[in-house]
Amino acid sequence: MRLDRYLPRKLIHTWFLVAVLAGMSGCAIQAPPPSASAVEQLREWAPRDLPGKRPTRYAISTQDGQSCLMAQADRSVSLWRRRLQLGPDVLARVEFDWWIAAAEPLGTVTAPESDDSPARLVLAFDGDAQRLSMRNRMKSELVQTLTGEAPPFATLMYVWDAQAESETVVVSAHSDRVRKIVVGSGAKGSRGWQRFKRDVQADYRRAFGEGPGDLIGAAFMTDADNTRGKNQACYGRLLFLDEQRRSLPGSLDF
Template sequence: MNCSRITLLNLLLALGLGACTTSKLPDALEAVASMPEPLAEWSARPLPGKRLTHYSLAQRAGRPCVLAQAAQSVSLLRRALDIDSSQLGRVQFDWWIQGVEPSATVTHPDTDDAPARLVLGFAGDEAKLSMRNRLQFELAQALTGEMPPYATLMYVWDARADVETVVISARSDRIRKIVVGSGGRGKGAWQSLQRDVSADFQNAFGEVPGRLVSMALMTDGDNTGSRSTACYGSVLLKDDAGQTLAGSLQL
């Protein structure tokens, strides 16, 4: 199996609804996985063979946050959800980054690192998957007992790509990224964003979304061998009336 396929499989394992490739998490991640509210429903998702990004509760500029520290590393902090797409209107989230690695960009698989990502996983009609996708998903399911999400949408902060750029992953077309922050503008300060999830999904995938089945935070520097520090504030899933849905991250 070549490096590209290994990297893809690792990511699919981490994105999977129940994927966890070790029976006992390393101490730094185990501490996060057992945290009380507001992270009680969240757990760490390491990628096999990769160093681990460290996630912890912290304060940044007077605000509570999930602090992510990557040192040539990648892993996710995620939770399972079950929200019908008809209930889901917008997602509102806040994040803060210390800086960007100039060589990192999600537009190229060899430099696919980002200081901050919000990752949403969706269910869908698996009969529509290509043969390549089915083989990838079946392999991940064989290893974990769970199928990865039918579609994964990432909101990312990129070092170089323009805001609103849509990137189809070179390793799997079931993973697509929308750039919502770019370059060093805004670093060192809290940034607040709101996105229309259904509109973004349709723009990225060309179809309506299915149920929202997972949400994750991801800060990485493994591909560029770099360090990244980010803080994630509340991530609020809103219905069309603006009411916050269960499963939101409220800090």
């Protein structure tokens, strides 16, 4: 029996995106070759496509002299992800750098029909699945059947939005286990490199009303599939930090 016949395609894509975390002008940017350090540090990362979707292009590159992961979305969506295992007693903060060329002006994570963003840092957290509602447990079981991967207990996204104001918190229309915090906004992009410094514990509590479990996965995501437009960004340093601001395993420090 094809279970996917009985669910809307958008819902299946949303839950597949959540599941895989547990486990532009349209032309290529001409840039100097990336550093050997950038290539080495990204060995633990890998692209992940979504079924039935055109994938976003990811490539190691440089922008304004900084090594980065260039993402070019053209009516597309996919992720660049890695697995992690960082307990809430260790992980305190996350810092990340983004360079955003421009944002599709019609895209906004506040509306499911135009839920596109030039840049997202997606964090997947573990937790007690028995605490989930019956509806969410059924969705989780369905996703595992369709994809072979169980979705995480909760997913927190830091996003750039063309329209929504910074610090807006958005609950996904498809799953209340996915919540988004807008950390930057504007259709003209970031106008250079920007560094964001976030208190993961506080942001998770703000989004979900409780403390987080283990961080089990992270991904970069640039998409433009809902608006059928284009988005382009470069992802630079990503630092997972403890209370003493020491870098934790899984960090990218090009």
